[in-house]
Amino acid sequence: MSEAPKPNAAAAAPAKRPAGRGRNTELPEHLKAYKGVWVFVEHDRGHVHSVSWELVGEARKLADTLGSTVSVVVLGGMDEALEKFAAEAFTYGADKAYIVHDPVLKGYRNEPFTKGLTDLVNKYQPEILLLGATSMGRDLAGSVATTLLTGLTADCTELRIDPVSKALAATRPTFGGSLYCTIMTLAYRPQMATVRPRVMLMPPADASRTGEIVQDTLGMVETEIVTKLLDFIADANSNKINLPYADVIVSGGKGLKNPENFKLVFELARVLGGEVGATRPCVQAGWVEADRQVGQTGKTVRPKLYIAAGISGAVQHRVGCEGADVIVAINTDANAPIFDFAHYGIVGNAMQVLPALTQAFAAHLALRSRQVA
Numbered sequence: 183m184s185e186a187p188k189p190n191a192a193a194a195a196p197a198k199r200p201a202g203r204g205r206n207t208e209l210p211e212h213l214k215a216y217k218g219v220w221v222f223v224e225h226d227r228g229h230v231h232s233v234s235w236e237l238v239g240e241a242r243k244l245a246d247t248l249g250s251t252v253s254v255v256v257l258g259g260m261d262e263a264l265e266k267f268a269a270e271a272f273t274y275g276a277d278k279a280y281i282v283h284d285p286v287l288k289g290y291r292n293e294p295f296t297k298g299l300t301d302l303v304n305k306y307q308p309e310i311l312l313l314g315a316t317s318m319g320r321d322l323a324g325s326v327a328t329t330l331l332t333g334l335t336a337d338c339t340e341l342r343i344d345p346v347s348k349a350l351a352a353t354r355p356t357f358g359g360s361l362y363c364t365i366m367t368l369a370y371r372p373q374m375a376t377v378r379p380r381v382m383l384m385p386p387a388d389a390s391r392t393g394e395i396v397q398d399t400l401g402m403v404e405t406e407i408v409t410k411l412l413d414f415i416a417d418a419n420s421n422k423i424n425l426p427y428a429d430v431i432v433s434g435g436k437g438l439k440n441p442e443n444f445k446l447v448f449e450l451a452r453v454l455g456g457e458v459g460a461t462r463p464c465v466q467a468g469w470v471e472a473d474r475q476v477g478q479t480g481k482t483v484r485p486k487l488y489i490a491a492g493i494s495g496a497v498q499h500r501v502g503c504e505g506a507d508v509i510v511a512i513n514t515d516a517n518a519p520i521f522d523f524a525h526y527g528i529v530g531n532a533m534q535v536l537p538a539l540t541q542a543f544a545a546h547l548a549l550r551s552r553q554v555a
């Protein structure tokens with residue numbers, strides 16, 4: 183009896199492919215037509231969130247590198263000033279604005295906004311789509327990316343064009359902030375990224391710049407939307423703490439020892455007309471509200487003056503405050519990492535230095551106001 187031929191092991195082995203699940207690196211032919219850099223303009227009750235303009239500034243740099251254009255998407259209700267927002271976007275560097283007015287787009291809801299943005303993307307095919315990493319932007323970016331089956335890199339700290347692949351190289355912290363990784367979406371379009379407020383610089387406005395407005399429609403009716411917007415109730419605490427846009431911030435860390443001593447931080451901030459920030463351990467200990475946390479998992483700030491009292495300067499805190507124009511650190515340990523990036527350092531006990539600074543600034547500012555009067 184003859185034996186059945188053994189299968190040829192080499193022939194039976196599956197074709198070699200790179201490790202990883204579904205790792206595609208080739209852009210399919212039909213996605214090569216996607217061109218242009220888009221920014222979603224976030225607005226709420228008549229005000230555009232500044233992160234949208236910060237992103238238009240970044241989009242301009244990316245588009246100039248690619249030799250392409252910048253467009254913004256502005257979605258809203260029938261009576262909202264979307265054309266005014268578009269005109270403002272042009273002054274910051276946008277070339278074109280896609281506008282959709284529809285009753286169901288008055289006030290943010292995920293379903294109509296996801297449909298509005300994905301429909302526009304499918305129709306006009308941008309290469310890159312940027313959104314602010316705000317509550318609204320995070321909610322919308324995730325659902326748009328999953329609907330479009332494309333890649334999204336969240337909370338980026340740097341955006342550039344990879345010189346070889348011409349793909350968006352989106353850099354973000356990883357491994358608890360101890361490393362940065364750069365992510366590229368090579369085989370899908372659009373390439374999506376979110377960026378937190380104040381991570382990118384505000385671009386200068388050029389009042390002479392204008393652009394093209396394209397009006398589009400949504401094609402969705404209220405009965406198709408599960409979420410209903412019944413009322414808007416302002417959070418009594420919102421807008422009270424506005425760390426990302428404060429010019430002066432006095433921050434405290436665990437070196438202050440207890441919440442009682444944290445009052446010294448509030449005192450100095452009050453005299454300077456600034457905001458109060460904190461490190462994560464202080465927030466976790468319940469010394470201050472979570473909205474005051476500066477750092478990788480808190481807020482990114484860019485004040486003119488940042489005073490850090492009793493803060494070690496861990497990398498997760500540093501990434502949130504190193505964009506400040508001037509950093510003054512107060513720490514008992516002359517070797518604390520904060521002194522590696524602070525512009526001015528005071529080696530001393532914060533419980534003595536903070537009241538001394540408060541007193542000196544109060545006296546100086548009182549003298550100045552008397553001179554002005």
Ligand SMILES: Cc1cc2nc3c(=O)[nH]c(=O)nc-3n(C[C@H](O)[C@H](O)[C@H](O)COP(=O)(O)OP(=O)(O)OC[C@H]3O[C@@H](n4cnc5c(N)ncnc54)[C@H](O)[C@@H]3O)c2cc1C
Pocket residue numbers: 358359434435436437438460461462463464475476477478479480481491492493494495496497498499502512513514515518530531532533
């Ligand atoms: C995934 C992840 C995300 C994180 N995100 C954040 C974040 O967003 N923001 C953040 O802040 N941290 C974050 N952290 C925590 C971060 O790693 C540090 O643990 C934290 O920033 C340290 O806080 P601190 O400087 O208040 O405390 P400590 O590291 O305990 O430092 C206290 C400092 O006070 C000094 N000191 C002591 N006594 C005095 C005194 N009398 N006067 C003056 N100085 C004194 C000490 O010399 C020391 O340098 C994160 C960590 C991880 C793992």
